[in-house]
Amino acid sequence: MPLKIVYKPHTLHFRKEAGTSRGVLTQKTSWIIIVTDSEKPGVAGYGECGPLQGLSVDDVPDFEARLADVCGIFNELDLDVFPFNLGIILEQLIPENLPSVRAGIEMALLDIMNGGQRVLFKNAFSNNGEGILMNGLIWMGSYENMLAQVEEKLSLGFTTLKMKVGAIDFEQECRILEAIRQRFDKGTITLRVDANGAFTADNAKERLSLLSAFDLHSIEQPVKAGQHELMADLCASSPVPVALDEELIGITNYRDKFALLKKLAPPFIILKPTLLGGFTATSEWIEIANRLHIGWWITSALESNIGLNAIAQYAAKFNNPLPQGLGTGQLYTNNFDSPLTVENGHLYYKKEVAWTLPGHALAEPA
Structure with a gap:
């Protein structure tokens, strides 16, 4: 067949x-x-x-x-x-x-x-309606725009917020974090930030020191990938726990993965299956991280609901208590209708909701 x-x-x-x-x-x-x-x-x-x-x-x-x-x-x-x-x-x-x-x-x-039912991994999320805790993503924008996004995510029940930093004025970004912390302590709202490599060797330590005032859970990729000596130093010395993201992209050999995490010794790594080569490749990173006592969570990478569904079901296999980065399904005007639903800061798979997918005859086989 x-x-x-x-x-x-x-x-x-x-x-x-x-x-x-x-x-x-x-x-x-x-x-x-x-x-x-x-x-x-x-x-x-x-x-x-x-x-x-x-x-x-x-x-x-x-x-x-x-x-x-x-x-x-x-x-x-x-x-x-x-x-x-x-x-x-x-x-x-x-x-x-x-x-x-x-x-x-x-x-x-x-x-x-698995029968072509969009259930790739059978677990409590895909079968029993159990939710996956997520962070709410705050995109870069003007000061007012980012504050409005914060209010929206809080109104939707998110208890972990992840804010992009490094593009607008750094002082304004700190003001937004300060405004959140004035209202909610770290026991009420968890804050993550993602620099996407925007800091430099000259300013990274100073900025990490300033950010530590806001009781942050972690900072993703503070400097650009490939600067291993600098990153190892930051992972060891930063008052805000560092999470590697872009640093993992392009590394496919198991021994190279192990060597990287052993050398940099980050508190956390962030796993995007689409960028890492799929679930088999991602599982290698998880196995190594667990061996080295490195925390991790899984994040979607702007996929449609087709990819997001697969990634969420994969993430649910591990019962990881940390908030996952799976809140991207509502970003688009023309996403595919799916059973994925966001409620109270959790992602759910509502089996009673039907998929609306493109037909089988998308194109002639290549």
Whole structure:
């Protein structure tokens, strides 16, 4: 029963401009993957390849051509998939420098292996309606805009807020954090910040010292990736616990992963399966982090609800008590309708709500 892959790009449009230290986002393109089985009409597995502009290893001009090549080879081989050969297919068919392709095809294969019902991992989240605690994301913007976002997230029941820093005036960012702390102590509201590598060797320690006044849970990627001596120093000395994010991207070898975490010894790492090469690759990071007593949480990377659903179900496998970064499903005007629902700062999978997905015949097999 040979499987076939088709794909189609889908451009997601943001409801509001989303500001980061790398610029302002208004839209984001993903490639929707559909795997079908000729012997099971009407059954399909869905996945999503969602490279992030300026960040993903596979953010390249000929991305779609490379995706088409992978799908063409897959379709020529008359493959079937089982738990024992899934990893072999991903490793031997999809190059390491196409992490979002590995992630998207892995999602689709897991889906069709489990009956094509969008339940890739059976657990309390996907089966029993248990929620996943999340942080509420505050995008960069004007002082007034960011304060308004804070108020919105608090009104929606979020008890952990994650604020992007490093693009507007640093003093204004500190004023926003101060305004939150004047109203809520760290026992009531947990604060995370994400610098996306915006600090420099000259100002990082001073800024981390200033930020420590606000009882922050952590700071993601204070300086740009690849500065290992500087980052190791910051991980050891920062009064705000450091969480590595971009630092992990592009590292695929198990020994290299172990060496990096051993050398930098961060308090936390943040795991984005789409950027790391899928769930198999992400599980390696988790295994190493657990061995080295490093905390971690899982974050979506601006996927549509197709990718977000898969990532949330994967995250739920681990019963990690830390808030996860899965609150991106409501960002878009043209997302796919799904059972994913945000209530009181938690993500839920409401099985009674139907999916609205693109049809199987998105494109002719490559």
